[in-house]
Structures are given as structure tokens and as C-alpha cells.
Amino acid sequence: MEILNINDNISLYSIPMKKLKTSSLGVYIHRPLCEEEASANAVLPYVMKRGFGLCPNAKAVSDYLENLYGASLGAGVLKRGDDHIIYFSAETISDKYAPQGECLVADTAELMMSLLFEPRAFDEENVEREKKNAVDRITAEINDKRQYAQLRCCEEMCKDESFALSRLGTKDGVDALNAEILKKRYEEIITSSPIYIYVCGDADINAVAQRIRAYASKLTFKPASMPKEKIFERHGDVRRVTENMDVVQGKLCMGFRTGTPSDDGDYIPLTVMNSIFGGGAHSKLFNNVREKLSLCYYASSSIVRSKGLMFVNAGIEFSNFDKAYNEILVQLDAVKNGDISEFEFESSVNALINQLESYNDDQNAMQIFCMGEKISGTNYSIDDMKEMIRRVTIEDVKRAAAKTELDTVYFLAGKEEK
Amino acid sequence: MDMRHIKNELTGEEMYFGKHSSGLGVYVIPKKDYSNTFAIFGTRYGSVDSEFIVPGEKDVTSVPDGIAHYLEHKMFDQPDGSNVFDKFSKYGGNANAFTSFNITAYLFSATANVEENLAALIDYVQSPYFTEDSVKKEQGIIGQEIRMYDDSGSWKLFFNLLNCLYKNHPVKKEIAGTVESISRITPELLYKCYNTFYNLSNMSLVVVGNVDVDKIVKVTEDGIKKNEPFSEEIKKIYPDEPDETAKQFAEQSLSVASPLFMIGFKDTDTGFGGENLLKKSIEINILLRILFGKGSKLYTELYEKGLINNTFSFDYTMQPSYAYSVLEGESGDPKDVYAAVNKEIERVKKEGLSEDDFNRIKKVMWGEYIRSMNDVEDYAVTFIQYLFMDIDYFNYYDVYKQVTFDDVKKRFEKHFVTERSALSIINPV
Numbered sequence: 030m031e032i033l034n035i036n037d038n039i040s041l042y043s044i045p046m047k048k049l050k051t052s053s054l055g056v057y058i059h060r061p062l063c064e065e066e067a068s069a070n071a072v073l074p075y076v077m078k079r080g081f082g083l084c085p086n087a088k089a090v091s092d093y094l095e096n097l098y099g100a101s102l103g104a105g106v107l108k109r110g111d112d113h114i115i116y117f118s119a120e121t122i123s124d125k126y127a128p129q130g131e132c133l134v135a136d137t138a139e140l141m142m143s144l145l146f147e148p149r150a151f152d153e154e155n156v157e158r159e160k161k162n163a164v165d166r167i168t169a170e171i172n173d174k175r176q177y178a179q180l181r182c183c184e185e186m187c188k189d190e191s192f193a194l195s196r197l198g199t200k201d202g203v204d205a206l207n208a209e210i211l212k213k214r215y216e217e218i219i220t221s222s223p224i225y226i227y228v229c230g231d232a233d234i235n236a237v238a239q240r241i242r243a244y245a246s247k248l249t250f251k252p253a254s255m256p257k258e259k260i261f262e263r264h265g266d267v268r269r270v271t272e273n274m275d276v277v278q279g280k281l282c283m284g285f286r287t288g289t290p291s292d293d294g295d296y297i298p299l300t301v302m303n304s305i306f307g308g309g310a311h312s313k314l315f316n317n318v319r320e321k322l323s324l325c326y327y328a329s330s331s332i333v334r335s336k337g338l339m340f341v342n343a344g345i346e347f348s349n350f351d352k353a354y355n356e357i358l359v360q361l362d363a364v365k366n367g368d369i370s371e372f373e374f375e376s377s378v379n380a381l382i383n384q385l386e387s388y389n390d391d392q393n394a395m396q397i398f399c400m401g402e403k404i405s406g407t408n409y410s411i412d413d414m415k416e417m418i419r420r421v422t423i424e425d426v427k428r429a430a431a432k433t434e435l436d437t438v439y440f441l442a443g444k445e446e447k
Numbered sequence: 448m449d450m451r452h453i454k455n456e457l458t459g460e461e462m463y464f465g466k467h468s469s470g471l472g473v474y475v476i477p478k479k480d481y482s483n484t485f486a487i488f489g490t491r492y493g494s495v496d497s498e499f500i501v502p503g504e505k506d507v508t509s510v511p512d513g514i515a516h517y518l519e520h521k522m523f524d525q526p527d528g529s530n531v532f533d534k535f536s537k538y539g540g541n542a543n544a545f546t547s548f549n550i551t552a553y554l555f556s557a558t559a560n561v562e563e564n565l566a567a568l569i570d571y572v573q574s575p576y577f578t579e580d581s582v583k584k585e586q587g588i589i590g591q592e593i594r595m596y597d598d599s600g601s602w603k604l605f606f607n608l609l610n611c612l613y614k615n616h617p618v619k620k621e622i623a624g625t626v627e628s629i630s631r632i633t634p635e636l637l638y639k640c641y642n643t644f645y646n647l648s649n650m651s652l653v654v655v656g657n658v659d660v661d662k663i664v665k666v667t668e669d670g671i672k673k674n675e676p677f678s679e680e681i682k683k684i685y686p687d688e689p690d691e692t693a694k695q696f697a698e699q700s701l702s703v704a705s706p707l708f709m710i711g712f713k714d715t716d717t718g719f720g721g722e723n724l725l726k727k728s729i730e731i732n733i734l735l736r737i738l739f740g741k742g743s744k745l746y747t748e749l750y751e752k753g754l755i756n757n758t759f760s761f762d763y764t765m766q767p768s769y770a771y772s773v774l775e776g777e778s779g780d781p782k783d784v785y786a787a788v789n790k791e792i793e794r795v796k797k798e799g800l801s802e803d804d805f806n807r808i809k810k811v812m813w814g815e816y817i818r819s820m821n822d823v824e825d826y827a828v829t830f831i832q833y834l835f836m837d838i839d840y841f842n843y844y845d846v847y848k849q850v851t852f853d854d855v856k857k858r859f860e861k862h863f864v865t866e867r868s869a870l871s872i873i874n875p876v
Binding site for chain 2: 048050075087091100128161162165169274316319320324344346372375376386
């Protein structure tokens with residue numbers, strides 16, 4: 030990976046991946062996740078992509094992309110611990126496959142730069158429409174019950190912390206925005222945030238750098254620094270929340286504190302521990318809660334890295350709540366006690382390595398991986414990670430598991446359930 | 448097994464393929480420098496195939512709905528009591544399976560030990576083992592899978608639409624069946640279906656990735672068990688489906704935030720696979736983009752009025768025996784969207800399509816084809832889906848280049864018929 034620093038705020042990363050037939054660009058604008066900013070950050074990228082210097086309106090954007098053999102343009106926001114990331118992504122087939130020798134990659138980069146540095150759609154009409162769409166996205170979070178259960182569990186668990194905020198902001202926060210506020214937000218953000226730009230595939234990194242420099246030279250940048258991540262800590266009783274909705278399947282989500290930040294020596298063992306516990310078809314949750322007890326179709330666990338959290342999800346009959354809840358804790362205890370077969374351990378290590386390796390074939394996954402490393406400050410490469418995973422022992426896993434404590438139990442139950 | 452080699456100069460792709468004496472079709476697509484390899488072992492058998500005549504028999508066999516999917520789940524149990532996932536896990540392979548309307552497929556992806564993983568795949572798909580107990584055990588798991596879909600607005604939206612478009616065709620039935628239908632599944636029925644549809648002459652193996660072709664062929668040959676290929680086709684029986692829709696409207700209430708809508712157009716120009724089917728699908732995909740793409744007149748109008756948002760999308764699904772296109776999204780007023788769609792179709796009928804639009808969108812189709820070869824999984828799955836429709840995906844260009852503006856104009860008249868459309872809505876409770 031080659032890194033070019035455009036200025037103190039903007040860095041450009043080149044990840045050559047010429048074996049793929051596409052090239053892609055990802056722009057990640059790093060912000061803190063906080064109530065004052067979240068809603069504006071969530072609406073901003075959608076307004077920006079509605080019109081800019083090169084393509085003054087949405088129709089022009091669409092025609093431009095279609096002429097590049099259907100290049101794609103995406104935008105949105107991500108939440109990584111207490112960080113909020115505004116992103117734009119574009120992808121085109123590489124020049125090698127352009128039937129008439131067109132410069133598809135350069136043209137796609139040009140579109141991205143224009144979008145980033147000369148957005149023009151900050152008028153009332155556009156902003157009001159995108160505000161409505163942003164509220165739709167917030168309310169639509171209820172549509173996927175599995176994700177919704179985890180979202181609610183997380184909200185309850187991290188009450189009073191910025192991490193409880195949705196990446197999409199709040200309805201009230203969005204309602205309070207207007208064109209003038211958003212335009213001002215844009216002007217602040219573009220000059221005072223760390224911005225990471227990834228170019229993947231078969232692209233001329235120096236040509237892209239030159240274009241970014243040309244745009245950036247017209248702006249005055251301010252120093253940008255982000256607060257260091259802080260993991261979630263709490264003392265006291267387990268929180269238990271049951272909510273009722275018109276559903277036929279119950280959704281159980283259990284939130285745990287891991288006590289392990291991502292730059293801690295126990296972080297890698299924790300990922301192995303999660304894999305053993307609930308990270309796939311080789312895991313204890315899959316084989317016991319699903320296969321042995323036939324309680325569910327899915328039961329899995331996942332880690333929220335920068336916040337020191339782990340969540341377990343399962344879709345169950347309402348009446349099986351106790352059975353599933355107890356079995357999940359029994360399985361966690363088994364991991365804590367080191368009751369881990371050689372097969373479970375090896376499968377878990379292999380699954381993690383397999384997943385890391387697969388990023389080498391996927392430009393988007395690779396960008397997200399590198400961006401995550403950058404944000405957490407660990408800056409591990411895929412090879413570093415693989416090496417660390419291979420060195421993990423069962424003792425390490427036990428140590429990481431021992432710190433894991435149940436914090437919040439959320440259950441989405443049917444209308445009539447108690 | 449003789450393997451033929453072909454190279455596509457436009458895409459730079461290469462492929463080796465051949466037919467084993469057991470009847471199994473084998474396709475290997477090497478991807479140099481890739482980390483990942485993906486293999487898929489599939490059969491031409493899906494949820495729509497509940498009535499059929501076994502080669503050599505006279506009578507029609509009828510089986511409970513959802514059995515193809517149930518069979519897929521039960522293939523993971525092995526005669527020695529082991530679980531298939533364990534074999535893959537040991538070699539770091541990520542194994543899975545799926546059942547769609549027309550295909551059941553078993554697959555894995557792996558970045559190491561490809562040959563060991565492939566041997567495991569070929570072995571377990573040829574090792575059925577069903578007992579009363581093991582069949583019963585699955586009812587709890589699949590019961591929860593069905594329940595999960597019962598709460599899914601987008602899933603119900605889709606099946607309610609298919610029940611509008613189709614009067615008789617089994618595509619309108621849920622893939623997993625119902626809690627009632629799966630309760631009638633027995634080991635004997637599973638064996639009957641297995642012995643019919645999992646005959647290797649009804650199956651294909653596709654491997655895409657950084658592989659040594661000779662080794663893949665050897666592992667495959669070594670892994671194939673004794674199989675007598677069918678000399679005649681399995682006769683799949685589908686009821687007659689009239690051109691008209693069953694109804695034009697369906698709605699249901701579920702816990703969703705705002706109304707979800709899906710509009711469908713029933714394609715009645717069916718009954719064929721191969722090049723003609725590929726050509727038709729390119730024509731319809733071009734039309735969908737011209738009429739409803741982000742740069743279209745209708746999209747702009749609906750988006751600016753706030754009648755649709757970024758969730759709006761469209762798709763065309765085709766099989767030899769049925770086909771339909773759909774438009775879906777969220778809207779405060781789905782009926783207004785439906786009316787606007789039909790009005791736009793009337794307008795285009797009068798004013799005609801634009802040749803500039805056609806030329807621009809045809810380029811998009813080429814980009815999509817190139818892009819589809821990027822990811823080993825997407826590529827292999829797409830390849831086998833087309834293969835089972837007798838379409839040569841590798842040589843897509845040969846058909847693509849034939850598609851003219853005139854073809855697309857004719858297709859528009861045939862496909863976008865208001866009387867053969869329907870609207871499905873999921874309302875918030």
C-alpha cells in the first residue's frame with residue numbers, strides 16, 4: 030500500500046488490485062459521533078451527491094455514470110465506536126475493459142473530486158427532500174427485526190453515551206436542519222476533518238493526487254484531531270428490557286462488555302474467542318442452540334471492536350426465551366472454562382484467517398478494513414493480523430473470555446407476550 | 448474426463464469444461480492471483496418441482512411443498528453421525544447451501560486447502576442419510592426459518608406479488624413450504640427426491656478461483672461415486688398458466704415503518720431457454736433502466752415529488768417456465784406510484800423510446816457483465832444459474848452484440864402491459 034499525504038488532513042492510499050476487473054475510490058471523512066453533529070452528518074452525503082460542479086443535477090450524475098458503462102456512486106454514514114464516518118464510494122470497470130479505450134478510472138475520480146470539493150445542491154428543495162428521506166431511513170430501522178433488536182439492545186446498554194446514537198442521527202435532529210446550516214456544516218467539515226481517500230484497482234495514483242491537490246489548494250485547512258476511543262464500562266446489575274410488537278418470532282439480543290480495547294494485547298484473542306463462541310457454523314452457539322436443541326434458525330455473536338462490546342443474536346419462539354437464554358450463557362461459561370476442543374479452536378482460527386485472506390479479492394472490504402485500522406490507530410496489515418491470530422493459545426482465549434460480562438438483555442416479543 | 452479449454456479475448460477469462468461419464472458437467476474458471484476459491488455443486492431442482500415423473504416410471508410423483516429446501520438442510524447430516532460443517536471448518540472452508548425456485552446448490556469458499564474442501568463437498572452431496580429422528584429434528588429449525596420470514600415485510604411483499612401475478616404456477620409458493628406441509632415430509636420422500644434430482648446427470652460443478660485445473664479434475668474424478676446417468680429427462684410438471692394475472696392488488700399489514708410496495712409485470716413470452724432467453728433478458732434489463740433508472744423521466748418526477756426514495760429498485764427474473772419484472776420501494780402512497788408507472792408506459796407507447804437512451808444503457812449492460820466476473824462467488828453462482836437455463840454466460844457478448852434498438856422497442860410493447868401488472872403493498876400496522 031502506497032500512502033501520499035496531500036496535506037495535514039487528507040491522505041491518499043493506493044491499494045493496487047489489478048487482478049480485479051474494476052477500480053474503486055472510497056472517501057472517508059472522519060468525525061466524532063455526537064448529538065450536535067450526528068443528524069447533519071447523516072443527511073450531508075445524500076445532499077452532496079444530488080449535484081456538483083461537474084454534474085449540476087441528479088439527472089446529469091446518472092447520465093455521467095451510465096456513460097462510464099454503469100459506474101456506481103454510493104454515499105452514507107458509518108458508525109465505528111465513538112466515531113462517525115461520512116463516506117462516498119465509486120466504482121468503475123477498469124480502463125482495460127473499456128471497449129473504445131475510454132479513461133473510465135480518471136473520469137470516475139474526477140466525478141468524486143467534484144462531488145467532494147464543489148457540491149452545489151444546498152438549496153431548500155433538495156435539502157427538504159433529503160431530510161424527509163433521512164427520517165424515512167431512521168424510521169425504517171424497525172423493518173429488519175434482527176438488526177432492530179441489536180440496535181435497541183445497544184441503545185439501552187449505552188444509555189447516556191454517544192455510542193447509543195444511531196449512525197443516522199435522530200428525527201428531531203434532522204427536522205432542525207436547513208439548507209444554510211448544512212452548507213455551513215459542509216464548509217466546516219471539509220476543512221477540519223481527517224479525510225482518508227483509498228484508490229483500489231488499476232489506477233494512476235499520482236494523477237489522482239494531482240487532482241486532489243488542485244482542488245485542495247483553493248481551501249484553507251484547520252488542524253483536525255479525533256478523540257481516542259474509549260471502551261464501554263459499567264458496574265451494577267444486568268439490565269433487562271422486553272418490548273412488544275406485532276411479530277410472530279421473538280428476537281433475543283444479549284449485550285456483553287468485553288473489557289478489551291482494540292489496542293490491547295487481548296484483542297486478537299478476543300476475536301478468536303468470539304469465533305469459537307458464535308462466529309459461524311463451527312461455533313458453540315450454532316452447534317448447541319441451533320443444531321442440538323433446534324431452538325432457532327440463527328444464533329450468533331459479534332464484536333463491536335472499538336467499543337469493547339459483544340452481542341449475541343437469536344430468533345426464537347417466545348416460549349423458548351429461558352431455554353435459549355440459559356443455553357447461551359452455558360456456552361459462554363464453557364468458553365470461559367477453556368472447555369474448547371482442538372477442533373473448535375482450529376476451525377475458529379482458520380475461519381478468521383480465511384475471512385482476512387478474502388479481503389484481498391474485494392476492494393470494498395479491503396478499504397473498510399484499512400479504514401478501520403486507521404481509525405482505531407492500530408494500523409495492522411492483513412498479514413500482521415493473520416500472524417497474531419496464529420499465535421493465540423487457548424489460555425489467551427480463556428483470559429479474554431474471563432473479562433466478558435453480561436450487561437443488557439433485550440427481547441423483542443409478540444404483542445400478547447409478557 | 449476430457450476437458451476443453453476456451454479463452455475469451457474481450458474479457459481475458461479462460462474456462463475448462465467437460466462432462467464426466469456419470470453425467471456430471473464440470474466447469475473450472477481459473478482466476479490468477481486470487482486468494483479465494485469458490486465451488487458450487489448444484490442440481491436443477493428447486494421449490495417449484497413438487498410434481499414430476501421419474502425416468503423409467505409412468506406415474507406422476509407428488510411431494511409436499513418445501514421438500515427441496517428441507518432436503519438441502521438434511522444433506523448436512525452424514526451416515527457416520529458427523530456434521531458436514533465440521534469437515535469444512537477443519538480445512539478453513541466456509542460452507543453453505545441454498546434452495547431457490549429452480550436450483551438447489553451446495554457451496555464453499557476457501558483461501559487454503561481447496562482440494563480438501565472440494566473433496567468434502569463432492570462427498571457429502573453424494574451421501575444422503577435420512578432417519579425418522581433426524582428428519583423430525585429439523586422441523587424446529589426450519590419452523591423458525593419460516594417464522595423469521597413471516598415477520599419480514601420485504602419477503603411477504605414479494606410473495607404476495609407473485610400470488611397476484613400467478614394463478615397456478617408453483618413459483619407463487621414459499622420456498623420453505625409451510626409448517627403444515629413440512630410436517631408431512633418423511634425419509635422415504637426425501638430419498639425419492641434425492642434419487643431423482645441428485646442423479647449426477649442432472650447436476651453440475653462449477654469452480655472459480657486460483658486453482659490448478661488438473662488437480663481440480665483429479666479430485667472430482669476421484670470423488671464421483673457410482674452413478675447411472677438417466678437416459679431420458681426428468682419430466683417436471685407445471686400446471687398451465689394463463690396470460691392474465693390472478694389479481695392486480697394485494698395488501699397486508701406488518702410492523703414496518705412506512706408502506707412498502709412492489710409492482711410486477713408478468714412476462715408471458717416464455718417457454719424457452721438458451722440464447723433467446725438471454726437476449727430477452729438483456730432487452731428487458733435495458734428497458735427497465737431506460738424507463739425507471741435514476742436518470743429516467745419517471746424516477747426524477749417521483750423522487751422530486753417525494754413519492755419514492757433511495758430504496759427504489761427494479762429487477763427482472765427469468766426462467767424458461769416463468770418470468771417477471773418488479774419495481775419496489777417505500778412510498779407514502781404506493782397507489783400513486785403504480786398509477787404513475789402505468790401512465791408513463793402509456794406515454795412511452797405514444798411518444799416512443801429514445802435511441803440515445805438505448806445506446807447509453809446498452810453500455811451499462813456491458814459494464815455489469817464485466818463487473819459480474821470480479822467476485823468468485825457472484826461469478827460462480829451467476830454462471831450456474833445461466834447454465835441451468837442453457838445459457839452460455841462465458842460468451843455473453845455473442846448475444847449482447849445482437850441486441851438492437853428495434854428489438855428493445857418490440858420488447859417494450861410485449862412486456863409492459865398494464866393488464867398484466869399488479870401491485871403489492873405492506874402497510875404499517
